[in-house]
Amino acid sequence: MRRATAAAALLLFAGCAAAPPHRDAIHELSGFEALAADPRVRHEPGAREYAERVAAVLPAAIEQVEAVHYRPFAAPVAVYVCGSEACFERNVAGATRFTAAVVYDNRLVLAPRLFTREPQRLQPILVHELSHLHLGQRLAHYTMRIPVWFHEGLASLAAEGGGADLVDEEEARRTAAAGRHFLPDERHDETRRKNADQWQLRISMFYRQSMMFLGHLKALAESRFRRLLLELQDGARFDDAFAGTFGAAALELALEFFSRLRCGRSECSEAAGAP
Template identity: 35%
Template sequence: MILFLVGLHRPGSGKNRDIPRSGTASPTWSLPLLRRVRAAIPLFALVLATGMLLSGCGSPKPSVAAATGPMDHFIALESDGRILYEAGGKALAARVQQLLDDAVSTVERRHRLPFLRPVRVHVFANARTFARESPSPNTAGVTVGGELYLSPRLAEAPEKLSGILTHELAHQHFTQYLGVRNAYEILPRWFAEGFAVVVSGAGADRVSEQEAIRAIINGEQLYLSGDPRSLPTNSRSYGVQPHMFYRQSTMFVEFLERNYGEEKFGNLLRRLFGGERFDGAFVAAFGRPVPIAWSEFVDSVKTTHLAEPDRKP
């Protein structure tokens, strides 16, 4: 899951350990300035961000996150300054450290580009604090203003940590390249979430592929008009329940990469990271608009299902 708040973006070295190892100071902004920004715009930013997937522009600009409350009580992990934790969350932070390099490498490989600047992960130990800072307190992880927040519930579900971490880093990677203002006009939510699930293997586990196939055959499908002027801003706007939205989005992204090939899929990513509008980049990469590709996907699902008569409906 992802939600981005108002901010700007600045490129960095791409070396994910080059970050101050004390406090929560940003590599490019002073702590007093961050406090003033957070104090001045949290309510405005939260309202503006509600329902957004991404917001930003394609050109790199300086970056600052807007949290809903003070975040200066987080402690930088001594052995890895990319990881910040609340008191009581050091054990979970240490688990994150064990997984972080592999997660970063996975995202960079699948996105075909390195991170522009060091990643940063906030590990929460207090459920109340996480609920205050996260627009979606019931999630295990969320990206806010380009910052990754991990819920304390992951301490009780360590088997999910790697997938959630990688999923949110996939969102953070797009944020670094696209910025955090207006980028939701570049990336439709079905693509951003579907691709993050493909990259991480996490985020669509509550609906199986077979359940999604049955739903598609019965007409319970994503609504993909291809019109950027009517771009849905949340999963329900696509005409299906949230968990079904995640699974069908994932299946469609997998279809695009499988059906058209890695070269064309990579072309789409290059165009998106270059700041092109999604609808135009999609046609340039695949030779057809989103609704036509979606129809091809639906036809392939129905054809495959009908070709397997022993499969239970």
């Protein structure tokens, strides 16, 4: 595995941050057993029951992502199920405390917490990570050609809030109305990632606000939103695709969106931002 790909490929649910996997991760994953009922799901020996739960929701999860992304997966999906924290730690260096699902090298690894402590999150988190995997199959995992807010907003949108589920929309609106929200760069910088801490936001708040903004764009004109996603999946530059589709930069439309949220909680003589 190329080092650059590895560095950009690991997606941590807690922040979808990039981090290098173990050198022997591929070897470790080869020890997983394929589930007879659905070989796309592979599990640590002894974790077949967990794998069966994944297999039960995987087809619908894949369909959900493909519908939101407007395209099928470019390659077969593989999901690896860890039945123990030791398994997860072996395959995801240092990530056990922070993540519920990890994607690298076109593989998605699920932590046991999704089957023990947080079973209600299995389906939404699976969809969230499948969204990352879907883009990764076409553009390289967690590509820096697309800003983090778009990656996470799209994944949360596809998952109907999965990944952003620790913050509800009302709390996100209050926070944004108070002036605490992310903003896209004037020009997307493909050499650096801007995560939640850039705006001193909780990760789940960042995901929720990003999801709300993308949901707003989709509601404005789904045909344009669809065109944007397809162009990005074809490798178009982010700023060019966004402006060409919506007729304005992402920053301009985000300023308008968050200004309207503020006006919704105070008296505004007229709507702020772009018409």
